[in-house]
C-alpha cells in the first residue's frame with residue numbers, strides 16, 4: 132500500500148494536467164461544492180472584519196518575529212527538547228531526513244510505522260523510503276488513509292481526500308479492505324477505517340507525527356487534529372518521531388493561541404479542534420502511557436534559501452491552513468493533483484520553487500489569476516500575489532550581480548522573448564521609429580495573423596486599431 136512517488140507527476144506537466152482537470156466535469160463539480168461549503172464555514176467564523184484584521188496583524192507579527200529570531204529560537208528549542216529527553220536531529224534535505232528516520236526504525240527492528248498527518252513527511256516521500264527499506268508506513272488520518280489505500284497523493288493540505296465522493300470511497304473500501312462490504316453510509320465507512328487502524332496502532336513499533344507549532348522556551352511540540360489518530364500515534368507506540376520544517380518554531384507558549392485560533396477557523400471553519408496536543412517529552416518514570424523514546428527531525432529542504440531573501444522569507448510565515456487554496460479560482464477548478472507537488476494551490480506555487488527549484492516548477496507561479504483572494508484570506512498576511520510576481524521574474528532572469536541565484540533561476544528564460552522585448556524597447560525609445568511602426572501597423576492591420584501562439588487558445592486575436600491614439604486625438608483637436 133504505497134502511493135506513487137512525485138516523479139510520476141512532474142510540475143513541468145502542469146499545463147497538460149490542468150487542462151485535463153478542467154475537462155473533468157465531475158471533479159470540478161465536486162471541488163466547487165466542497166470549496167463553497169468551506170468558504171461559507173470560514174466566513175461565518177470571522178463576522179467582524181475589523182477584528183479579523185487585528186487578529187491577522189497579531190498573527191503576522193508573531194510569525195515575522197519568530198522568523199527574525201529563527202536561528203536563536205531553533206538552538207533554544209534544541210536545548211529545551213534535549214533537557215526534556217527528546218533527541219533532536221537536523222536534516223538538510225529529504226534524503227538526510229529519510230535516512231535519520233530509517234536509522235531509528237532499524238534500531239527498533241520496525242516492521243510498521245503508523246503516521247499522523249504530516250505534510251513534511253509527504254514532502255520528503257517518507258513512505259517510499261520506508262518501503263524501499265523494507266518497512267511499512269501506514270497513514271492513520273482518515274483522509275490520508277483513503278488516498279494511500281488508492282495509491283494517490285493528498286489533493287489538499289488539510290483535507291487530503293476532498294476530491295473523492297463517498298461512493299468512490301465505498302467502492303475503494305469494498306475492493307481493498309479485507310472483509311469490508313459495500314456501504315455508502317459515512318458513519319459505517321469511518322467505522323471500517325477505524326477498525327483497521329486501531330489494530331495497527333497496537334502493533335506499530337513507531338508512531339510518527341507532524342508539528343503545527345514548536346515552542347522554543349518550553350521545548351513543546353503542538354499538534355492540532357480532529358480525529359485522535361495523532362494522539363494515538365504519539366502515545367501508543369514505544370517510539371515517537373515528530374518531523375517538521377525548521378520554520379514552525381515560535382518563542383513562547385503565549386504565541387500559540389493567536390495562531391491556533393486563526394489556523395482552525397481559516398482551515399475548516401472550526402473555532403477549535405477536537406484535539407490540541409502539547410508534547411514536551413517522552414514518558415516519565417511514574418507515567419502510565421506515552422512513548423519511551425522520542426525524536427524530533429528538523430527539516431530544511433530549501434527553507435534556508437527562502438529565508439536568505441527578505442521578501443521571499445514571508446513564504447515561511449505559513450501555518451498550513453489551506454485557506455488560500457479554498458479561495459483560489461485556479462485551485463478550485465483543477466484540484467490539487469494537477470500541480471504535481473506536495474503543496475498545491477497558492478502556497479504551493481510559492482513554496483515549491485524553494486523545495487524543488489525553479490527549473491522544475493517555474494510554470495506554477497503562472498497558475499494564478501492574481502485576483503488577490505489568496506492574500507486576502509491568508510491569516511498570517513503572506514503577500515502571495517507579490518511573491519508570485521517575484522518568482523515569475525526570477526524564472527525569466529539571470530541573478531543580479533552579487534545576489535545569490537535561486538535554485539533554477541532563469542529556467543524559463545527564452546532567447547526569442549528576450550529578442551522581442553529588446554526590439555520593442557528599441558522601437559519604443561525612438562519616437563520617429565515608433566511613429567512609423569504605428570502608421571504601418573494600423574494601415575496594414577488586415578495582415579494581423581489570426582492565430583497568435585498561446586494567446587488565441589482562449590482569447591480573440593490582438594489587432595491594431597484603425598488609427599493610432601495620437602492620430603485620433605489630433606483629429607479630435609482639429610474639430
Ligand code: SF4
Pocket residue numbers: 397448449450451452453454455456477478505508509510511512513
Ligand atoms: S499561505 Fe496563508 S492561507 Fe495559504 S496555507 Fe499558508 S497560512 Fe494558510
